[in-house]
Amino acid sequence: xxxxxxxxxxxxxxxxxxxxxxxxxxxxxxxxxxxxxxxxxxxxxxxxxxxxxxxxxxxxxxxxxxxxxxxxxxxxxxxxxxxxxxxxxxxxxxxxxxxxxxxxxxxxxxxx
Amino acid sequence: xxxxxxxxxxxxxxxxxxxxxxxxxxxxxxxxxxxxxxxxxxxxxxxxxxxxxxxxxxxxxxxxxxxxxxxxxxxxxxxxxxxxxxxxxxxxxxxxxxxxxxxxxxxxxxxxxxx
Numbered sequence: 341x342x343x344x345x346x347x348x349x350x351x352x353x354x355x356x357x358x359x360x361x362x363x364x365x366x367x368x369x370x371x372x373x374x375x376x377x378x379x380x381x382x383x384x385x386x387x388x389x390x391x392x393x394x395x396x397x398x399x400x401x402x403x404x405x406x407x408x409x410x411x412x413x414x415x416x417x418x419x420x421x422x423x424x425x426x427x428x429x430x431x432x433x434x435x436x437x438x439x440x441x442x443x444x445x446x447x448x449x450x451x452x
Numbered sequence: 453x454x455x456x457x458x459x460x461x462x463x464x465x466x467x468x469x470x471x472x473x474x475x476x477x478x479x480x481x482x483x484x485x486x487x488x489x490x491x492x493x494x495x496x497x498x499x500x501x502x503x504x505x506x507x508x509x510x511x512x513x514x515x516x517x518x519x520x521x522x523x524x525x526x527x528x529x530x531x532x533x534x535x536x537x538x539x540x541x542x543x544x545x546x547x548x549x550x551x552x553x554x555x556x557x558x559x560x561x562x563x564x565x566x567x
């Protein structure tokens with residue numbers, strides 16, 4: 341199984357400041373079709389997860405442009421350019437290159 | 453707007469069974485062309501992809517549920533199912549229905565396995 345490892349697991353942030361979350365996979369997430377199947381999700385307390393980013397760097401519809409994804413191979417990053425209050429919650433990276441699809445442990449973002 | 457509505461959860465004793473349903477709306481005409489999945493989240497824990505009904509009709513299960521759970525779908529009713537048998541205490545979780553690689557999620561349904 342592909343193991344997804346996130347860091348940090350806890351991230352206190354200041355409103356208006358940038359934030360960054362790292363995700364590493366135990367093997368390359370480049371599929372035979374040439375695409376890299378790495379997604380990012382955000383889950384607010386008491387809510388369902390919401391996908392923010394698919395295939396490393398593509399924002400889903402309605403996702404603010406302060407969110408950006410980057411990386412390649414086994415190393416990926418989610419960046420928030422200026423944190424807003426609604427960004428609190430847990431962020432998960434997830435791969436879908438082969439079964440089982442797996443998530444990282446989650447990174448809890450909270451306001452300082 | 454795409455909506456996924458789960459039902460069928462509740463309290464069950466260890467060894468019991470439950471059948472979850474997920475009805476999709478707003479992509480009715482293309483429902484059959486999408487892979488659909490069940491993802492669960494135990495209380496206070498992270499996310500686990502439980503089962504996938506791929507768009508090529510291949511079916512996959514997490515090792516933790518293989519042999520006990522069965523995923524199925526009725527495309528004529530835009531509905532995804534999860535038959536859960538031999539339930540264990542550690543199956544207690546909120547179960548989410550998701551489309552494709554997670555672009556849309558239901559609100560989740562709680563399954564509690566306890567004596």
